[in-house]
Amino acid sequence: MSVARAYLDYNATAPLRPEARDAMIDALGVIGNPSSIHGEGRAARAVAERARETVAKAFGAKASAVTFTSGGTEAANWLLQPRGDGGALAVSAVEHPCVLKGHRFAADHVRVLPVTAEGRVDLAALEEAVAPGAVVAVQAANNETGVIQPVREIAALVRAKGPTLVCDAVQAVGRMHLSELEQSDAVFFSAHKFGGPKGIGAVIWRGCSEPPPAFVKGGGQERRLRSGTENVAAIAGLAAALDAALRDQEMLIAKCGAFRSKLEQRLQTIAPGAVIFGEGAARLANTTCFAVPGKRADLMLMALDLDGVAVSSGSACSSGKVERSYVLTAMGAGKDLAAGAIRVSMGWATRDEDIERFLAALDKICGRRETRSAA
Numbered sequence: 001m002s003v004a005r006a007y008l009d010y011n012a013t014a015p016l017r018p019e020a021r022d023a024m025i026d027a028l029g030v031i032g033n034p035s036s037i038h039g040e041g042r043a044a045r046a047v048a049e050r051a052r053e054t055v056a057k058a059f060g061a062k063a064s065a066v067t068f069t070s071g072g073t074e075a076a077n078w079l080l081q082p083r084g085d086g087g088a089l090a091v092s093a094v095e096h097p098c099v100l101k102g103h104r105f106a107a108d109h110v111r112v113l114p115v116t117a118e119g120r121v122d123l124a125a126l127e128e129a130v131a132p133g134a135v136v137a138v139q140a141a142n143n144e145t146g147v148i149q150p151v152r153e154i155a156a157l158v159r160a161k162g163p164t165l166v167c168d169a170v171q172a173v174g175r176m177h178l179s180e181l182e183q184s185d186a187v188f189f190s191a192h193k194f195g196g197p198k199g200i201g202a203v204i205w206r207g208c209s210e211p212p213p214a215f216v217k218g219g220g221q222e223r224r225l226r227s228g229t230e231n232v233a234a235i236a237g238l239a240a241a242l243d244a245a246l247r248d249q250e251m252l253i254a255k256c257g258a259f260r261s262k263l264e265q266r267l268q269t270i271a272p273g274a275v276i277f278g279e280g281a282a283r284l285a286n287t288t289c290f291a292v293p294g295k296r297a298d299l300m301l302m303a304l305d306l307d308g309v310a311v312s313s314g315s316a317c318s319s320g321k322v323e324r325s326y327v328l329t330a331m332g333a334g335k336d337l338a339a340g341a342i343r344v345s346m347g348w349a350t351r352d353e354d355i356e357r358f359l360a361a362l363d364k365i366c367g368r369r370e371t372r373s374a375a
Contacts, residue, residue, distance in 0.1 A: 005308040006354035010193070010347035011143050011171060011287060012312055016237075017195035017348065023240035024197060027233040034230050035221060044232050051239035058173075058242055059204045060182055067211070067225045068235055071201040072170040073098040075188035078215035078226075079166050079203065080104060080137055087133040092121040092149075093330035096168060099137050118281035119147035119331045123157065132162035140172035140181055144327045144343055146287025147278040148176060155183030164207055174245030174252060174348075175284045186211070191234070195348055196241030200234035248348060256346045257285035259355050263344065264288055266359050271295075271366045275337055277328055286347060291333075291340040292366060300342055300365055307361035312343045 007015065027047050032040030034048050049063070056063040069075045076096075080089060080103035089105040092113045103110070111129045114122045119142060130136055136158050141148045151167060158165045167184035174194040181187050185207035192198040205211045211225055218227030245252075267274050271292040278289065291297075297313035304311055313325075328338040344358065 005310060006357040007310045008344045008346060008350065008354060008358055009310050009312050010350070011146075011343065011345035013192045013198065014195045014347045015349050016197065017241045017244050019244045020191075020196050020237040020241040024233045024237040027236035030232060034232055035219070044230075047232050048230050048235050051235045054239040054242055055202050055204065058246055059178055059187060061204045061206055064223070065205050067203045067205065067222045068230060068238075069188070069201050069203055069226060070199055071190040071192075072096070072168065072188055073102055074215070075201060075203045076137070076166075076168065077102040077104070079186050079188065079212060080135060081212050081215070082106075082109070083212060084133065087135060088131070089135050089137065090126065090129045090163070091137045092139070094119055094121075094142055094144075094147075094327045095137060095139055096143055096170070099139075099168060103137070105135075115330050117332045119145050119278045119327070120281055121149055121154065123150070123153060126154065127157055127161070130158060130161045130163045134161075134163035135166060136163050137166045137168065139168040139170075141176060141284050141287075142278075142327060143171050144325060144341070145278040145289045145331075146171070146284035146345075148282040148284065151180050152183065159183065164209075170201075171284060171287075173242065174249050175256075175286055176253075177249075191238035191241055194241055194245040197234045197237040200231055200238050202238070245348070252348060253285045256350065259346055259350060259352070260285055260288055263355055263359065264290075267362070270359065270363045275333075277331065277333065277341065286345055286350075288344045289328075289341055290344075291328075291337045291342065293337065293340070295340050295366070297340045297342055300340075303365050304342075304358070304361050307357075307364070309358045309361050311358070312345070313341055 030044045032044040034044040052063045052066045055066045076098040082105055088109045089103055090111045091099055092115055094115050113125045138149050138154055140151055155165055164185045166186045167181050169187045169189045170193055173189045186205050188203045190201040214225050216227050221227050274290050274292045276290045301313055324339040325341050328341055
């Protein structure tokens with residue numbers, strides 16, 4: 001009988017929660033188009049609108065402020081576009097690629113802000129960079145390191161200067177208190193990070209001005225902000241997963257925090273020279289990003305996979321290749337360390353035996369000597 005694999009890559013995607021699966025199956029039985037005015041259409045519309053209310057309640061917003069998207073990348077592409085006379089964009093150097101590459105500002109109108117060695121945005125640089133009419137984009141928490149940004153402080157600084165603050169909450173939902181994000185003008189997230197289906201997310205717009213012009217144009221769905229027939233089943237799954245994630249949030253934070261403490265303590269025994277990135281900063285309880293000097297991430301990932309353990313190196317949302325992390329480089333990590341980073345991320349279905357299996361596999365790897373022939 002085969003032993004179950006240890007899945008420790010929740011920051012890439014979380015397993016689908018049973019509540020989300022059940023909600024999606026139910027919604028798949030609703031046959032109407034939510035834009036149709038007959039009874040079947042109204043039934044489909046009701047499913048989507050109940051989900052919209054769920055999202056709005058979670059973020060302390062009005063239902064009319066919620067727009068469903070295909071996920072974080074589409075949301076960033078939509079929100080981060082020039083308005084009026086063009087303006088400027090200020091982003092930290094550790095933002096997700098959907099922000100760094102997905103915005104629609106001219107290169108000479110973008111200011112990339114430095115971060116500290118712990119991965120937090122340099123507030124002095126931010127204050128100097130922002131001006132009225134600008135857009136500031138910042139993650140609530142980093143997808144590679146789990147480092148939490150001081151969103152309240154950033155929001156206060158931005159509000160005093162007049163720009164629009166867009167917050168990437170993709171890694172935050174179910175892992176930190178969403179009240180930290182209340183002062184943001186716009187927040188976006190993806191359902192699959194907290195146990196919902198892939199390919200669905202939402203934007204919550206709370207700015208004083210109107211949202212940016214529609215990015216996806218056509219029939220005018222989603223209050224003319226995002227055209228295309230709504231994916232009712234995915235929207236239902238999103239809402240069910242969100243409800244479950246917020247219900248379990250405190251328990252999840254405590255459970256993952258205990259797992260992380262155990263993992264990092266044992267890591268220091270297995271590989272005494274290991275470096276834990278962002279260790280001194282506030283981090284998501286579910287995330288550990290580390291490097292063992294002299295060990296290559298690609299070889300470690302393959303060895304761990306063969307031992308039945310799924311983890312990542314940096315962001316799993318880019319090319320699928322193992323490359324040196326620009327996030328860790330921005331934090332001042334040397335070339336070899338940045339190229340050797342392993343990310344372990346946990347979630348709602350993580351078990352103690354998953355952590356034990358990872359640690360046992362890591363112990364074997366760190367006891368081996370890599371040969372040049374593997375290079």
